[in-house]
Amino acid sequence: MVETPSPAAPLRDKRVVLGVSGSIAAYKAFEIARRLEDCGAVVDVALTPNADRFAPAFTFRNLVSGDVAVDMWATDVISELHVEMGRRADAFVVAPASATTLAKLAQGIGDSMLTLTALATTAPIAVAPAMDARMYANAAVQQNVEKLRARGVLVAGPARGRLASGREGLGRMVEPVEVVGATRALIGRHAGDLRSKHVVVTAGGTREAIDPVRFVGNHSTGKMGFAVAEAARDRGAAVTLITTQEPPPGMFGVVIRRVTSAAEMKAAVDERVAGTDALVMAAAVADYRPVEAAEQKIKKSGSAPTIALEETADIVAGVEGKLVKVGFAAETEDLVANARKKVEAKGLDFIVANDVSEADANSGFGTETNQVTVLDRDGGSEQLPLLHKYDVALRILDRIAERLPS
Numbered sequence: 001m002v003e004t005p006s007p008a009a010p011l012r013d014k015r016v017v018l019g020v021s022g023s024i025a026a027y028k029a030f031e032i033a034r035r036l037e038d039c040g041a042v043v044d045v046a047l048t049p050n051a052d053r054f055a056p057a058f059t060f061r062n063l064v065s066g067d068v069a070v071d072m073w074a075t076d077v078i079s080e081l082h083v084e085m086g087r088r089a090d091a092f093v094v095a096p097a098s099a100t101t102l103a104k105l106a107q108g109i110g111d112s113m114l115t116l117t118a119l120a121t122t123a124p125i126a127v128a129p130a131m132d133a134r135m136y137a138n139a140a141v142q143q144n145v146e147k148l149r150a151r152g153v154l155v156a157g158p159a160r161g162r163l164a165s166g167r168e169g170l171g172r173m174v175e176p177v178e179v180v181g182a183t184r185a186l187i188g189r190h191a192g193d194l195r196s197k198h199v200v201v202t203a204g205g206t207r208e209a210i211d212p213v214r215f216v217g218n219h220s221t222g223k224m225g226f227a228v229a230e231a232a233r234d235r236g237a238a239v240t241l242i243t244t245q246e247p248p249p250g251m252f253g254v255v256i257r258r259v260t261s262a263a264e265m266k267a268a269v270d271e272r273v274a275g276t277d278a279l280v281m282a283a284a285v286a287d288y289r290p291v292e293a294a295e296q297k298i299k300k301s302g303s304a305p306t307i308a309l310e311e312t313a314d315i316v317a318g319v320e321g322k323l324v325k326v327g328f329a330a331e332t333e334d335l336v337a338n339a340r341k342k343v344e345a346k347g348l349d350f351i352v353a354n355d356v357s358e359a360d361a362n363s364g365f366g367t368e369t370n371q372v373t374v375l376d377r378d379g380g381s382e383q384l385p386l387l388h389k390y391d392v393a394l395r396i397l398d399r400i401a402e403r404l405p406s
């Protein structure tokens with residue numbers, strides 16, 4: 001039996017201070033804390049006294065493996081806890097960030113464990129504002145947000161949607177999964193090995209129209225490409241994801257372009273690829289498409305129609321320039337020989353090959369894990385063990401990083 005690898009932990013070895021301020025959205029900070037821990041981070045929580053009333057420190061103590069600080073005058077905690085939490089942090093994330101806390105952060109006021117820790121840290125800071133839309137639109141709040149942004153603080157959201165008052169507007173905290181995405185982007189941009197690099201990733205299977213309701217497609221779900229996009233973002237790259245499938249939530253910071261057909265994907269890649277450092281073609285692009293798509297739905301007529309196909313243009317083969325080009329090959333026979341031919345024919349730096357011939361629950365289309373062989377342009381090959389797609393993505397990015405000028 002194949003052993004399932006342990007889950008991906010994008011925040012392994014990272015320590016995050018979660019600052020929680022007084023807002024109804026504070027209850028969502030429980031989920032943020034839990035999700036950060038699930039990503040492998042050790043989370044410390046710094047609450048304002050108002051936040052403690054919305055979302056008590058007691059609950060956070062049961063959710064995180066780090067410290068939970070609320071009372072500046074507590075005698076049972078180590079002295080200078082704010083300095084200690086600030087010093088060991090890889091990121092300081094304030095979610096939700098109330099209007100008052102944004103003002104204090106902008107001014108450098110330290111009157112709570114949250115604001116003191118913000119002053120004591122040199123870690124990168126992100127804020128996720130949450131308040132009524134009119135409050136957010138207030139000139140004082142806007143100025144404070146701008147001041148923080150100018151100082152390099154990452155401002156995540158707010159989103160438009162239903163507010164605590166029952167009204168709609170711009171002021172809702174971004175979803176917990178996006179706050180986690182923002183934390184990962186923040187850490188990557190600050191210390192990742194791909195910061196200042198631009199990576200274009202394609203994902204999903206293309207759909208080639210037969211008529212307005214039918215298409216020629218394939219089983220690709222986009223998961224491998226999404227994992228590459230997330231992992232590149234986590235390592236600090238600016239990422240453009242060109243995808244036929246809806247990506248999962250949490251892609252904060254990734255620029256997403258939706259396309260359907262091979263021709264649309266080619267146009268999007270050609271448009272975005274200038275000046276990029278790497279192109280990772282994880283998409284399963286149709287090799288053939290119907291010569292013509294019928295304008296109206298083809299009716300049943302008693303005799304089956306013949307659909308004439310033509311070849312699509314090869315996207316990756318047509319991309320020129322100094323960028324690192326990575327292809328994928330899903331094969332059902334002669335995996336290595338067929339994949340190797342494609343490295344040559346498409347001018348790739350390397351190709352990631354996987355065998356999709358066996359109905360395998362651990363590898364291939366739609367699975368969480370993948371077992372691949374990487375074939376280099378210079379003839380080298382490496383068979384990777386069964387890994388989570390995120391970890392496969394990290395291995396691919398290691399190879400890209402080796403090929404990029406530092």
Ligand code: C5P
Nearest residue numbers: 281283285312313314315316327328329
């Ligand atoms: O379909 P095939 O096995 O040739 O795909 C190998 C690689 O080439 C994949 O990375 C795929 O994204 C890319 N490809 C492409 N344009 C096509 C077909 C495939 O860029 N028209």
